[in-house]
Amino acid sequence: MPEPGNILILTINxxxxYRIVRVIGPVYGTSVRSRNFVGNLLGGVRAIFGGRQSGFINMIAQTRDDAMLHLAEHARSLGANAVLGMRFDSGEFDSGQGQAMNEITAYGTAVVVE
Structure with a gap:
């Protein structure tokens, strides 16, 4: 069984x-981030001349990790000790001030395993 307080997160079903003793239901965690003006400017310059967008890659990785933390917190709050079938969904939207926001949601099925 996972350590108390830890949530086992798997992409498989x-x-x-372990034996699934209770299915709790859907859980999710969402994180939204934006780059600052300087980061967007430098990223735009790199896009013109080509090159690795390390600032954007790091931001996406941090957003993904935050979404997984929120997923684990949601599952734990419902009494689960595992999440099965975890997937990511992502998107981008405008904050209304010309600032692009990146959103990632991690979701899956909360269960209790022994």
Missing amino acids: DCPG
């Missing part, structure tokens, strides 16, 4: 080595 079963939990090898």
Whole structure:
């Protein structure tokens, strides 16, 4: 069984080595981030001349990690100790002030395993 307080998060729909004793239901965690003006400007220059967009890559990785933390918190709050079938969904939207916002949602099915 996962350590108390830890949530086992799997992308598969079963939990090898464990027995599912209760299905709680859907859980999710969402994170939204934006780059600052300077980061957007430098990213735009790199896009023109080509090159790795490390600032954007780091921001997306941090956003994804935050979404997974929120997913685990949601599952834990419902009494789960595992999340199965975890997936990501992502999008971008305008904040209304010309600032692009990146959103990532992690979702899956909260369960109790033994």
